[in-house]
Amino acid sequence: GRQPQQKGAPGAVPQTPASLQPGDEVVTEPPAQKIVNKKATFSGLDKITGRIINFDEEIGETVQFGALRVKTDACYTRPATEATNTDAFVEVDEITLQGEVKRIFSGWMYAASPGLHGVEHPIYDIWLTDCKEPQQTVATAAPDPATKPPPPPPPAQKKAAPKQVQQRPPQPLPPIQQQQPAPPPPPPPEQRPGLFGIPGFGR
Structure with a gap:
C-alpha cells in the first residue's frame, strides 16, 4: 500500500513554484x-512603380498618399516591460477619378502583423510601422514600471532604510554647535530678550 503514496509526476513539481513567484503577479497588470x-509612422507602397514611401502623421491629421487619404485616430505602444505590440486605429479613404471619397478601410492596424488588417487596393498598400512621441500611459501614468520592472514589492523596504540612515548622521552635528553659542549673549537680566542684541539702546 506504499506505492500509491509515491509521487509519480516529478515534472509537476517545478511548475507549481514557478507559478507562485512574485514576478508573475506583476505580469497580470501590464497587459492593460x-x-x-x-x-x-506608416509605409506606403505604390504597386505600379514599386516605390515605398515612409511618412509620419499626427493623431487626427489626414495625409494623402497617392489617391488615398490616411487618418490616424489613435496610436498605441506598450511599455518596455511588455512584449512589443504597436497598433493604431486608422481610416483610409480613396479619392476616385470622379472626385468622390470612398472609405476603403477603417479599423486597427498592427505593426507586428501588417497583413492581418491591410488596406485592399489595386495600386496602393499602406501599413503601420511604428508610433512616435509617447504622450502618456493609459493604465498607469507613472513611467517607473517601464524602467524598473522587478523592484516593486520587496525592494521598497530596502530603499527606504538606507536613505534614513544616510540622513540621520549629519543632522545631530549642527544642532550641538548651535546650542553652545546661543546661551551666553544675554548678560543683563532687566532688558527684554528681544533687545539684548543692542545694549544701551533705550537708555
Whole structure:
C-alpha cells in the first residue's frame, strides 16, 4: 500500500513554484497598459512603380498618399516591460477619378502583423510601422514600471532604510554647535530678550 503514496509526476513539481513567484503577479497588470503616442509612422507602397514611401502623421491629421487619404485616430505602444505590440486605429479613404471619397478601410492596424488588417487596393498598400512621441500611459501614468520592472514589492523596504540612515548622521552635528553659542549673549537680566542684541539702546 506504499506505492500509491509515491509521487509519480516529478515534472509537476517545478511548475507549481514557478507559478507562485512574485514576478508573475506583476505580469497580470501590464497587459492593460497602453502608451498613447502623438504620431504614427506608416509605409506606403505604390504597386505600379514599386516605390515605398515612409511618412509620419499626427493623431487626427489626414495625409494623402497617392489617391488615398490616411487618418490616424489613435496610436498605441506598450511599455518596455511588455512584449512589443504597436497598433493604431486608422481610416483610409480613396479619392476616385470622379472626385468622390470612398472609405476603403477603417479599423486597427498592427505593426507586428501588417497583413492581418491591410488596406485592399489595386495600386496602393499602406501599413503601420511604428508610433512616435509617447504622450502618456493609459493604465498607469507613472513611467517607473517601464524602467524598473522587478523592484516593486520587496525592494521598497530596502530603499527606504538606507536613505534614513544616510540622513540621520549629519543632522545631530549642527544642532550641538548651535546650542553652545546661543546661551551666553544675554548678560543683563532687566532688558527684554528681544533687545539684548543692542545694549544701551533705550537708555
